[in-house]
Amino acid sequence: MEPRNLTAISEFLLLGFSKEPAFQPLIFGLFLSMYLITVFGNLLIILAISSDSHLHTPMYFFLANLSFVDICFTSTTIPKMLWNIQTQSKVITYEDCITQMYFFLLFAGLDNYILTVMAYDRFLAICHPLHYTVSMNPRLCGLLVLVSWIMSVLHSLLQTSVVLRLSFCTDLEIPHFFCEIKQVVQLACSDTFLNDMVMYFGAGLLGGGPLAGILYSYSKIVSSICGISSAQGKYKAFSTCASHLSVVFLFYCTSLGVYLSSTATQSSYSGATASVMYTVVTPMLNPFIYSLRNRDIKRALKKSFGKETMKGPIALGQLHLMAELKA
Numbered sequence: 664m665e666p667r668n669l670t671a672i673s674e675f676l677l678l679g680f681s682k683e684p685a686f687q688p689l690i691f692g693l694f695l696s697m698y699l700i701t702v703f704g705n706l707l708i709i710l711a712i713s714s715d716s717h718l719h720t721p722m723y724f725f726l727a728n729l730s731f732v733d734i735c736f737t738s739t740t741i742p743k744m745l746w747n748i749q750t751q752s753k754v755i756t757y758e759d760c761i762t763q764m765y766f767f768l769l770f771a772g773l774d775n776y777i778l779t780v781m782a783y784d785r786f787l788a789i790c791h792p793l794h795y796t797v798s799m800n801p802r803l804c805g806l807l808v809l810v811s812w813i814m815s816v817l818h819s820l821l822q823t824s825v826v827l828r829l830s831f832c833t834d835l836e837i838p839h840f841f842c843e844i845k846q847v848v849q850l851a852c853s854d855t856f857l858n859d860m861v862m863y864f865g866a867g868l869l870g871g872g873p874l875a876g877i878l879y880s881y882s883k884i885v886s887s888i889c890g891i892s893s894a895q896g897k898y899k900a901f902s903t904c905a906s907h908l909s910v911v912f913l914f915y916c917t918s919l920g921v922y923l924s925s926t927a928t929q930s931s932y933s934g935a936t937a938s939v940m941y942t943v944v945t946p947m948l949n950p951f952i953y954s955l956r957n958r959d960i961k962r963a964l965k966k967s968f969g970k971e972t973m974k975g976p977i978a979l980g981q982l983h984l985m986a987e988l989k990a
Contacts, residue, residue: 675760675847676753676836679744680935691748697943698741704950705730707964711954715963721799722788722903725781726953728808729910732777733946736770739763740841740942760842765823767841772815772869778911779873780807785904786880790887818865825861829853839935841942870918877911906953913948917941 680690708730712718743763747753755763788795822844829851837846848858884904891897917940954960 674754674756674835675842675850677744677747677755677840677842678753678836678838678935679747679840687748687751691745694741694943695745697947698737698745701737701943701947701950702734704947705734708950708953708960710967711960711963714967715959718959718963721784721804722781723959724804725777725784725808729774729777729781730950732770732773733949735766736774737943737946739766739770744840755842760847761823761826764826764842764844764847765819768819768822768844768865769815772818773811774914775869775873776811776814777808778907778914779876780811781907782877782880782911783807785907786883788903789884789900814868818868822861822865825858829855829858839938843938874915881908906957909952910945910949913945913952914941917945 680686709727712723712727740763743755743759747755784799787798791798826844826847829848830853831850832852835850837843837850839846845862848855848862851858881904884900888897888900891900917937954964
């Protein structure tokens with residue numbers, strides 16, 4: 664078959680999870696619920712941190728950034744999937760596919776880097792507590808987030824730019840619910856050696872590097888905690904890392920599970936189903952992990968909603984008082 668350039672075809676087909684029409688309403692309701700929980704849960708974390716001055720610390724600054732990235736991460740894939748189910752269409756244009764791929768890689772990279780930065784923050788707080796406030800100053804916090812953005816943007820640009828050089832045949836069905844880069848490259852008729860090398864490089868840059876930094880930070884943290892004499896001190900030090908460690912474990916285990924399952928099986932829909940774990944489930948669970956065991960977040964949320972509930976009675980009382988004065 665003679666390969667043709669994709670610009671002449673101009674669209675892909677996203678196969679999603681199931682071809683059965685009877686399952687589509689169930690899938691729509693399930694993913695809409697998970698998406699709304701993810702967005703509102705992470706927005707509550709951002710609201711709590713921004714409204715409470717006691718939470719204006721490096722740890723919660725990075726957590727607010729992680730919540731923002733999680734909202735953007737799920738928003739790159741789920742709304743399009745829901746729209747396709749609602750309109751009973753599987754089409755995504757070439758331009759939309761490249762755009763979705765770019766932002767998906769961007770926010771996936773940011774998730775990795777911010778989790779690494781949070782591990783570094785915990786390393787300084789536990790291993791070097793006397794120098795923590797001086798070392799982890801607002802300027803360094805902003806610089807770490809800025810570098811994370813720059814690295815993610817450059818990586819995403821590199822990955823999507825090498826996809827633009829590919830030529831595609833007429834079979835443009837993607838067995839996924841979004842434009843996953845590996846699935847798109849497999850549809851190409853032209854040589855994909857450069858794309859494969861760039862993807863391996865990206866996997867090392869986004870996976871191996873940050874994971875090595877996290878493991879190194881926690882190896883030092885564990886050795887420092889073991890050196891604490893009191894059991895209460897050990898528990899307090901470990902409790903500051905428990906939420907972050909849970910998120911790291913969930914994110915990396917689900918991500919690795921996706922790629923291991925995709926290489927172990929040839930099922931068209933297995934990769935899409937497995938990808939739900941780290942693209943939807945993990946961002947949805949992050950607010951629960953950070954809020955259920957965190958008294959500061961709970962207090963800030965109660966304080967925020969307490970103020971909102973008091974505004975109504977106060978405003979009505981002021982109006983009543985003004986009416987009496989006028990009379």
